[in-house]
Amino acid sequence: MNFNNINFDTYLKNYPDANGYFGKYGGAYIAPELKAAMDEITTAYFTICKSSKFISELRRIRREFQGRPTPVSYLERLSGSLGNVQLYVKREDLNHTGAHKLNHCMGEALLAKYMGKKKVIAETGAGQHGVALATAAAYFGLECDIYMGAVDIKKQAPNVARMKILGANVIEVTDGLATLKEAVDAAFTAYSKEYKDCIYCIGSVVGPHPFPMMVRDFQSVVGIEAREQFMEMTGELPDAVVACVGGGSNAAGMFAGFLNDPVDIYGVEPLGRGPKLGDHAASLQYGTEGVMHGFNSIMLKDENGEPAPVYSVASGLDYPSSGPEHAFLHELGRVKYDVVDDEETINAFFTLSRMEGIIPAIESSHAVAYAMKLAKKMGKGSILINLSGRGDKDMDYIIENYGIR
Ligand SMILES: *Cc1c(COP(=O)(O)O)cnc(C)c1O
Numbered sequence: 001m002n003f004n005n006i007n008f009d010t011y012l013k014n015y016p017d018a019n020g021y022f023g024k025y026g027g028a029y030i031a032p033e034l035k036a037a038m039d040e041i042t043t044a045y046f047t048i049c050k051s052s053k054f055i056s057e058l059r060r061i062r063r064e065f066q067g068r069p070t071p072v073s074y075l076e077r078l079s080g081s082l083g084n085v086q087l088y089v090k091r092e093d094l095n096h097t098g099a100h101k102l103n104h105c106m107g108e109a110l111l112a113k114y115m116g117k118k119k120v121i122a123e124t125g126a127g128q129h130g131v132a133l134a135t136a137a138a139y140f141g142l143e144c145d146i147y148m149g150a151v152d153i154k155k156q157a158p159n160v161a162r163m164k165i166l167g168a169n170v171i172e173v174t175d176g177l178a179t180l181k182e183a184v185d186a187a188f189t190a191y192s193k194e195y196k197d198c199i200y201c202i203g204s205v206v207g208p209h210p211f212p213m214m215v216r217d218f219q220s221v222v223g224i225e226a227r228e229q230f231m232e233m234t235g236e237l238p239d240a241v242v243a244c245v246g247g248g249s250n251a252a253g254m255f256a257g258f259l260n261d262p263v264d265i266y267g268v269e270p271l272g273r274g275p276k277l278g279d280h281a282a283s284l285q286y287g288t289e290g291v292m293h294g295f296n297s298i299m300l301k302d303e304n305g306e307p308a309p310v311y312s313v314a315s316g317l318d319y320p321s322s323g324p325e326h327a328f329l330h331e332l333g334r335v336k337y338d339v340v341d342d343e344e345t346i347n348a349f350f351t352l353s354r355m356e357g358i359i360p361a362i363e364s365s366h367a368v369a370y371a372m373k374l375a376k377k378m379g380k381g382s383i384l385i386n387l388s389g390r391g392d393k394d395m396d397y398i399i400e401n402y403g404i405r
Pocket residue numbers: 099100101128203204205244245246247248249250251316317361363364388389390
């Protein structure tokens with residue numbers, strides 16, 4: 001399929017280019033000492049991860065350990081309540097550890113093992129990526145250092161406990177505001193000293209090349225499975241596909257299955273409390289081009305051009321940029337990026353729980369909320385939603401802040 005002069009038959013092969021660019025977005029803006037480390041990972045990715053041995057081992061792990069393929073479920077009662085549009089969800093909430101993040105963590109950790117590395121390193125904000133990576137490290141017998149801001153450690157006690165039980169070292173970062181940004185800096189600094197023995201495992205389709213490509217490719221299992229399952233269930237393609245976008249990994253994986261199809265694709269960003277800077281994390285909607293965390297993309301900046309403080313009710317969407325591929329697909333118009341606010345999200349959280357017996361993650365509730373609005377607008381047809389994770393982690397927060405609705 002051709003769209004805006006891009007041939008989508010060969011898109012996944014051709015994007016990013018050899019230097020990690022999707023159009024003008026992406027690349028690797030890193031300190032010289034990390035350049036060698038990234039090149040090593042890129043080379044290893046193209047040789048090891050494309051080998052049939054690696055592919056069949058990852059397939060087996062996905063089946064026997066992660067519980068893949070995750071099903072696609074038809075939302076009969078919710079669809080009925082909205083009119084004539086049929087809604088379906090891809091159940092990444094049923095993936096081991098309760099979200100899509102394990103899809104790329106198992107891939108990254110298996111690559112580390114093949115490369116002969118002893119350790120994986122990462123930062124974490126809310127702790128979801130840290131838990132997924134600690135799980136993968138335990139499975140492969142790798143050491144695992146997770147850098148986490150002191151403020152986040154206090155806020156996310158259950159995830160800190162999970163990481164420790166799984167055998168990870170949670171390293172407290174006390175610089176600056178002691179949250180995600182400082183944790184990223186500390187993890188990169190540690191990595192530049194230790195890269196001979198370890199690899200850095202990024203938690204989304206962000207960071208320097210090759211991570212946006214590698215994480216997308218590992219996550220594309222979601223879109224490939226979902227397309228096949230949807231076709232088998234209905235005999236046709238969905239009219240629309242919807243996913244929430246933080247860094248953008250669950251969306252990139254889902255979209256990869258449908259970019260070459262005549263399907264409308266929607267990425268949903270968090271509008272939070274409203275459009276004022278600091279009240280949301282809708283970077284593609286309100287941001288401008290810039291470089292942060294090693295890549296060029298669209299980002300939310302403060303008056304000094306630094307990454308702006310952002311807010312979302314979903315801690316996993318709380319990031320001032322999105323992966324370079326999303327910036328590119330946005331510019332092309334192949335994917336439409338839109339927003340929902342906290343209120344719509346919390347309503348969708350309770351609606352899906354009550355009508356379908358599925359408690360969604362607050363992140364995923366953004367996609368559900370958008371699909372509910374879209375269904376009313378479309379009037380007929382079908383929508384496939386990526387349900388990126390389950391909401392168990394969010395229940396205390398919801399009860400405390402919103403009560404039972
Ligand atoms: C981390 C997380 C997200 C956001 O990350 P992406 O890279 O944008 O997918 C979305 N949903 C859940 C359940 C998460 O844990």
